[in-house]
Amino acid sequence: MTIRRTPSTRLSLVAVALVASAVLTGCERPPPESVQHGFRGTGMVQVYNARTLEAQAPNNVVPDPVPAVPGDGPKAKDVYKNVQVLGDLSVAEFNRTMVAISAWVSPKEQCTYCHMAGEGFESDSMYTKVVARRMLQMTQAINSKWSAHVGGTNGNGAGVTCFTCHRGQHNPSELWFRAPPQVQASRALGNDAGQNRPSPGVTLASLPYDALTDYLLDAKEIRVGGTTALPTGNRQNIKQTEFTFALMIHMSNSLGVNCTYCHNSQNFAGWEGAPPQRVTAWHGIRMAREINNVYMEPLQAVFPAARLGPTGDVAKVGCATCHQGAYKPLYGANMLKDYPVLGRITGSTAGPVVAGPIAGLLGRVLFDTGKFDLTPDAKKQIAAASQALARDASLKVDLSGFTDRTGNANANAELAKNRAFAVRDALTAAGVPQARINLRKPELVIAGADGSSRRVDLVAVK
Numbered sequence: 001m002t003i004r005r006t007p008s009t010r011l012s013l014v015a016v017a018l019v020a021s022a023v024l025t026g027c028e029r030p031p032p033e034s035v036q037h038g039f040r041g042t043g044m045v046q047v048y049n050a051r052t053l054e055a056q057a058p059n060n061v062v063p064d065p066v067p068a069v070p071g072d073g074p075k076a077k078d079v080y081k082n083v084q085v086l087g088d089l090s091v092a093e094f095n096r097t098m099v100a101i102s103a104w105v106s107p108k109e110q111c112t113y114c115h116m117a118g119e120g121f122e123s124d125s126m127y128t129k130v131v132a133r134r135m136l137q138m139t140q141a142i143n144s145k146w147s148a149h150v151g152g153t154n155g156n157g158a159g160v161t162c163f164t165c166h167r168g169q170h171n172p173s174e175l176w177f178r179a180p181p182q183v184q185a186s187r188a189l190g191n192d193a194g195q196n197r198p199s200p201g202v203t204l205a206s207l208p209y210d211a212l213t214d215y216l217l218d219a220k221e222i223r224v225g226g227t228t229a230l231p232t233g234n235r236q237n238i239k240q241t242e243f244t245f246a247l248m249i250h251m252s253n254s255l256g257v258n259c260t261y262c263h264n265s266q267n268f269a270g271w272e273g274a275p276p277q278r279v280t281a282w283h284g285i286r287m288a289r290e291i292n293n294v295y296m297e298p299l300q301a302v303f304p305a306a307r308l309g310p311t312g313d314v315a316k317v318g319c320a321t322c323h324q325g326a327y328k329p330l331y332g333a334n335m336l337k338d339y340p341v342l343g344r345i346t347g348s349t350a351g352p353v354v355a356g357p358i359a360g361l362l363g364r365v366l367f368d369t370g371k372f373d374l375t376p377d378a379k380k381q382i383a384a385a386s387q388a389l390a391r392d393a394s395l396k397v398d399l400s401g402f403t404d405r406t407g408n409a410n411a412n413a414e415l416a417k418n419r420a421f422a423v424r425d426a427l428t429a430a431g432v433p434q435a436r437i438n439l440r441k442p443e444l445v446i447a448g449a450d451g452s453s454r455r456v457d458l459v460a461v462k
Ligand code: HEC
Pocket: 079, 080, 081, 082, 083, 084, 085, 086, 087, 098, 099, 101, 102, 105, 106, 110, 111, 112, 113, 114, 115, 121, 122, 128, 129, 130, 132, 133
């Protein structure tokens, strides 16, 4: 069949072409600028769009430093009760640092984001404070151990403060989690290795959607070229190449650059002729692994469930967490010089002590806000516990009541006691003798902010 072109269809084709060219040129107006990056003739040019750069600028404004204070006078560790990292600072400098981290992480709540009103500043009852202490240690480690990447304290580069990642927010805006396991539609389709599930992490390309677990948490090799002629026993297959490219897309995107910022496109694998930024990036990959394995992963038990990812893992750091689209975070501004304590390791480097699952927990009875009535679910829990006690006559049970952190402290202590009494009465009604029940007041009655704080724990003891 042939299409007969009438004058009117010809006209509309011209119109379509005109509209299309207007739309296409409109995409990149004002014209992108290209900046030569490598040697002449290597085609290593960076392309920047002025509008993108302009849109990014507000996110890269650095806050004014908190005014300087005297560095002498008594030390924080001699005046305060529970200072483990910043103890060598003068009291004035310590408080200046507290003011700075409030502005960087919790400008709205200020001190109360990490310190509970009505409790001493030394208390570690809020998880945010426990995390913040680990973050102080982490920031010190990044600057002093990874100066090959961040410049840190060697005076040649920007270094990192809490603001580099947080930018005035509780959670940095660029984080990643382990991807949930794939659901295979059919085994006949084989394993697609997470491809064709467009994810923003790889700019919606059909590359594997979770490249970061392999490279920024695990230390899989980042290679595409095999070392043997036949693909026997090596991972350098097409899938492996695609994973490598997914990581490269993440890196390029995080820095707002293209591949030739780090590679001479003649030879992607070769280090000769590659710009020095590739070496900086190589250290960055190792640094991100250390941040995630040594600092983030062990904090999993400290974070509340609402902060965890789809598979229950803790948030992790990628290149974008610090860079946020800029070739250097905050365009290379050095905030560290005003807070030298974040550039060297001071005080303890040990992680927080996290209580594991409670040994012998027989049951956990939950309550509604402000109430100590037993819900139907609570009654089921108590019935199960009383059966366990009936099976083993050598067991006794400890009951501890808790509340959430809202409300008045005295009223909460009373409420926690009444909850424990309610469970005790239900157990005796179910036939457990009084002598086998101990009421045990926990050290901290106020347990947290979520529903699991309003509870009574039933713990078996011999
Ligand atoms: C982002 C969390 C965070 C914020 C916000 C914060 N702090 Fe702290 N604060 C900490 C951490 C962590 C420590 C423990 C430091 C250490 O172990 O070296 C601490 C310790 C303290 C101590 C020492 C208490 C003692 O006896 O051990 C004081 C005092 C203090 N902070 C005051 C403040 C004040 C005042 C503010 C508001 C201007 C504030 N903090 C904001 C995390 C925070």
